[in-house]
Amino acid sequence: MLSLDRLSFGYRPHEQQIADLSLDLEAGEVLGLLGPNGAGKTTLVGLITGQLRPRAGHVHFDRAPVRLGRPGIALVPQEYAFYPRLKVRENLAYFAGLLALSAAERRHRIAAALDQAGLTELVGRRAGDLSGGYKRRLNFAIALLQKPQLLLLDEPTANVDPHSRQDILTAVRELSAAGTAIIYTSHLLDEVEAIATQIAVMHAGQIVLRGSTAKLLSDASSQVRFSTEQPLPPPLCQQLQLESLDSQTYLCDLQKASLSLAELTRALEQAGHSPSRLSYGQRRLEEVYLQCLAHTEATA
Numbered sequence: 001m002l003s004l005d006r007l008s009f010g011y012r013p014h015e016q017q018i019a020d021l022s023l024d025l026e027a028g029e030v031l032g033l034l035g036p037n038g039a040g041k042t043t044l045v046g047l048i049t050g051q052l053r054p055r056a057g058h059v060h061f062d063r064a065p066v067r068l069g070r071p072g073i074a075l076v077p078q079e080y081a082f083y084p085r086l087k088v089r090e091n092l093a094y095f096a097g098l099l100a101l102s103a104a105e106r107r108h109r110i111a112a113a114l115d116q117a118g119l120t121e122l123v124g125r126r127a128g129d130l131s132g133g134y135k136r137r138l139n140f141a142i143a144l145l146q147k148p149q150l151l152l153l154d155e156p157t158a159n160v161d162p163h164s165r166q167d168i169l170t171a172v173r174e175l176s177a178a179g180t181a182i183i184y185t186s187h188l189l190d191e192v193e194a195i196a197t198q199i200a201v202m203h204a205g206q207i208v209l210r211g212s213t214a215k216l217l218s219d220a221s222s223q224v225r226f227s228t229e230q231p232l233p234p235p236l237c238q239q240l241q242l243e244s245l246d247s248q249t250y251l252c253d254l255q256k257a258s259l260s261l262a263e264l265t266r267a268l269e270q271a272g273h274s275p276s277r278l279s280y281g282q283r284r285l286e287e288v289y290l291q292c293l294a295h296t297e298a299t300a
């Protein structure tokens with residue numbers, strides 16, 4: 001459905017914020033787009049929606065090149081994108097009026113968007129007077145008016161309370177179940193782990209890790225993470241094939257190192273380093289993400 005082919009982009013002639021990036025996404029998938037500050041997530045979102053033009057490469061949606069305002073692609077931006085002086089109802093009526101719809105279809109879409117975003121009770125409130133969480137919901141409702149096939153959400157739950165966050169996540173799940181492809185950028189990894197079917201990690205304008213959430217988490221399930229009181233000597237790290245996450249936190253892939261958990265702890269104890277805060281089994285996305293970035297930075 002969405003296909004990015006060898007995209008490059010720079011804000012200025014000698015800069016490159018997106019570097020030879022390719023990515024595909026199918027209907028109904030929720031892609032968690034992760035990466036540290038400045039990795040290029042918002043820039044990539046701008047290229048997908050057609051707000052930015054690639055220097056090289058292509059963005060295709062349903063096999064046609066993407067242009068700004070293409071029907072079927074909607075964005076929930078980081079910043080508030082409505083008229084604060086207008087009421088909630090007036091904002092929705094204004095944005096629905098920009099779509100080529102019959103009056104009946106407009107009314108229907110407004111009611112559905114209000115319902116999906118949990119805003120029905122607040123239609124008469126001035127948008128600027130809403131709380132931060134409800135302003136986010138209004139941003140979301142405006143994007144839903146289009147009934148998008150591809151919905152991009154750029155940190156939609158930043159500064160949102162747990163209740164509003166759950167409502168937004170529920171709405172995202174419902175949209176994905178109905179076939180909408182979703183790209184979701186967030187720094188809240190628990191949230192991404194809960195809703196994303198696919199993960200892409202960006203670093204310096206490139207995708208450094210990509211795969212299904214289930215596969216990425218299960219691939220890492222033979223890994224043990226532990227801490228020690230003192231940094232371990234490099235020969236011991238080499239012998240046990242340990243990857244250093246920070247000066248006193250290590251990761252061992254038992255499968256790759258051909259070790260059992262008992263053998264690993266015995267070897268550490270024999271060398272005088274009792275492991276503490278040891279975790280083993282299904283990994284959390286946060287660990288996979290941090291490991292990926294540590295590895296990327298170490299090899300950069």
Ligand SMILES: Nc1ncnc2c1ncn2[C@@H]1O[C@H](COP(=O)(O)OP(=O)(O)OP(=O)(O)O)[C@@H](O)[C@H]1O
Nearest residue numbers: 011012017035036037038039040041042043044202
């Ligand atoms: N309008 C702009 N003009 C020039 N440079 C920009 C502009 N917008 C972003 N950049 C630069 O592009 C790079 C990528 O920024 P971008 O906002 O896409 O990152 P991000 O991954 O979304 O970060 P964050 O997690 O902080 O939102 C950064 O180095 C940033 O300084």
